[in-house]
Amino acid sequence: MYGMVNQAVRGLVVDRFGIQTWTRIHSEAGAPENFSAMQPYEDSVTYNLVGKAVEVLGLPAESILHAFGEYWVLEIATKHYGTLMNSTGRDFADFLANLDHMHQRIRVTFPNYQPPSFRVKPLDTTTLQVDYYSHRPGLLPFVEGLFTGLGRHFSETVTFEHLADSAHQLPCKRMLVRHVAAA
Amino acid sequence: MLPPRDPQLGHEVFSHILPFHLIWSAGGTLESVSASVRRLWGLREDEMPVIRLERPFSAKLNAAWFGELTGMVLTLSCQSAPSRPLRGEIIVLPDGRWLLCALPPMGRVADLEHAGLKLSDLPLHSGLGDALIAAEAAHVSLEESQAALHRLEKVNRSLSEVNAAFGRFVPRQFLEALGIKSPLDATLGTRATTQTAVLFADLRNFTSISERMETRDIFAFINRYLENVAPCIRNNDGFVVHYLGDGILALFQGHPGNALQAAAEMQAAIRKAVAGDLRTSGLPADFQFTLGIGLHFGRIEMGIVGESGRWDCSVISDTVNTAYRVEGLTKTFGAEVLFTGQFEERLPENASFKYRRLGRIRIKGRAEKVNIFESLDALPPSVGALRISSAQMFSEALAAFETGDMPAAALGFQRCLATDPSDVAAQHYLDRCTVDPESI
Known part of the structure; x- marks a missing residue:
């Protein structure tokens, strides 16, 4: 997926849960701290971020994905x-x-x-x-x-x-x- | 949409407008493949292709789906040329036949060559050729931007490293105290006045010992010694302003308890290091590690001093001189950490620091005597316990001494020494019980 999708994941986490939560999620998911909108990234980057967000935020994957979509x-x-x-x-x-x-x-x-x-x-x-x-x-x-x-x-x-x-x-x-x- | 058999326009005009097209009968039989598609897929004049649907899902094309796929953007490929797909829409014509009008999907001009096409093979009205050229220009700009960005990131990394290296020479907290955010903003003469705790530490007798050492051994030892004690300052919100050989001048802008805690930790660290591997090669075997630390609190002037060719950060203050003199008293009193009355007054009331007053002492350079205190937390635990147990006796003996009741003072200091024979301060006063207290 292109970086603009991952930017939404980052933006939502930072806006609602703070930069420290994002730092934990992206570092534990092995993803970059930030994303370039026009650069393609492996789909696994997005899936890993969502998986780690589920773990860190303690919310169901469906709720997180829905919130990411709306935020995007x-x-x-x-x-x-x-x-x-x-x-x-x-x-x-x-x-x-x-x-x-x-x-x-x-x-x-x-x-x-x-x-x-x-x-x-x-x-x-x-x-x-x-x-x-x-x-x-x-x-x-x-x-x-x-x-x-x-x-x-x-x-x-x-x-x-x-x-x-x-x-x-x-x-x-x-x-x-x-x-x-x-x- | 014009039907391909329009008698007025004819097939040739239709193919010019829609060069990439296929037509199926109403029943789903492939009837016609345009010349451009044949060229793209490498088909003979009479050859009918086996077509696969690639998008929205991957399967062999089934004409029965056409009704469900109208209005969608489809990608089709030919079994004999899978790397040259077509992208377009299926439209139902007035006579019930199905028309696919498409173009090869492309992102770069180079894709034309890959598809065996020229720019002129793309209809002018489709705008695809224009878009490819615009995209080409955008990609060139993007590549240039990315290259510039990589160069910028490299420069930034280098600057960060330079900044970090600079910060090791000039403490960040020093610049912050001067209201300077970037070293570039520093100017000669920038100064600030502040009230702060000052720590001065010195490794006793090292200067004379070092005269018997090789220069490389001196550096190796000092760096190992500083590596052990300096982090105690940083960990307690202080910062080192200067290393003066084996001496350390540090400031604590938080509450003075941090400085007292750092001093106690420094003594513990040096004891641990001595028991470990602090003794480097070349250090005389008879050298006794004794670290003296003096603490004072007061006003200081911080600033940038020097001339156009050489600057330095500097602290100019009687407070620093006093901390230095108090450190000198540690030898007199056999103490490890001493601090002044001004420093003691600013310790938090609820702090659990253990210390005792050593009396009002005359300090070189100051007109009035200064109350001096000894930290008992900084001593080795066994010694500290003895001093704590004799603290009340010491306090009473000191009070007698200061009021001139020498017999009572001498008796008190003797009792202190009976409890703790290593109490140099008690011995110091006992030796002076026959002299005028004003001479102390």
């Missing part, structure tokens, strides 16, 4: 890549529909980028059927965190309903994503 959208993407965010979609549904395209277009800049794939099919005005494809296991809570952060960015509340793999033919995680204007 709200503190990294909107602050550093705001223009790109705005050009991808005008609201939550619009953004998600164009997410696959956006991921593919930035591959010119990030040649080693291996993003997940999303197929988004609107079922009605507040429900999207989302097919999530990824060769990286265990990151569904991270995706949920990203979508939750996106919802907050567009002032919408997002909820998830996961469908069983047996309900379709393709090797993806299928979910119904409901989004309504935040109260």
Whole structure:
């Protein structure tokens, strides 16, 4: 993964738990203290960081991954890549529909980028059927965190309903994503 | 999207607009592979490729999935040329056929050559060629930036090492006391006044012994000795201002208890080192290790002194002179650590330090006599225990001595010596019980 993802892991830990906690996590995980956004890192770096964060913070991996996803959208993407965010979609549904395209277009800049794939099919005005494809296991809570952060960015509340793999033919995680204007 | 069989535009125009395309029948049979794709995949005119889907998942392409894959960005590869994939989207045409319009995925201009293409093979309207050139420029800039960053990191590391080396010559705390954050901010004449505890330590008789030693042996011994005692200062929030041969001048800007604790630890460290490997080659066998430490508290002037070609950090103060003189008294009283009344007044009331008053003593350079105290914590534990047990007797004898009741004083000091024959201070006073106390 590119350094910008690991930057979110670092940022969240430092913001919420302090620099000393981050020092412990990254040193025990054998990861660098800081990351260069444009540099690719082995996926194992991210997995090791999350594993060590689970151990040090005493929180479930799902909660940590969800928080990382939300933090990435709200503190990294909107602050550093705001223009790109705005050009991808005008609201939550619009953004998600164009997410696959956006991921593919930035591959010119990030040649080693291996993003997940999303197929988004609107079922009605507040429900999207989302097919999530990824060769990286265990990151569904991270995706949920990203979508939750996106919802907050567009002032919408997002909820998830996961469908069983047996309900379709393709090797993806299928979910119904409901989004309504935040109260 | 224009259908490929549009009679007005024709196949040639369609291929110019979408050079990399494939078309399947509504039933999923591959009907057409464009010339650019054939060239990319190295296919003969009549050869139909075996196609694999690489993204969003890896499998042999199944036309039955087309409906579920529309709207997604797909990556396809040919079994005979797996390293030359195509990336694009599948669209359903008005007549029900499936059209894949794609381009080879590329990040650098060099990828063109790898795909067997020229820049002109990419349609101008796709913008991919422009993006590749822009990316090329960005990569060159990035590589230059990374090279500059590596050089900068190397310089930073070197500067950090220089700073660390500089800090070993000029203590960081000294500069901080002067309000200087960086050595570069130091100027000749920068000075500050502060109230602080001063420690002066000296290895008794070493100077005369060293005259019989080789220079290299002197350095080897002094460094080993300092290696044992100086950390006690640092560990108690003090810092060494100067090493003066075997002498040490240190300041403690926290409370004076730190200085007294450091002094006791220094004595313990030297005793431990003597029992260990402190004796280096060339040191006379008859040399007795006795470390004298004097402590005082008062105002000091710290600053940068010198001239344009040579600077030094310096402490100019009567407080330092007094600490030096008090250290000199350790020989007179057979003591290891002595401190003044001004120092004692600033010890925390609840501290558990054990010490005894040795009386008001005249110190060279000072008009008034100074109260001097002896630390009992700094003594070897067995000796310290004896001094503690005779402390009350010593105090009463000293009071008698100071009021001129010499018979009572002599009796008291004799009783102290009966308890602890090594009590040099008691012997010192006993010897003077017949003389005027004012001459002490």
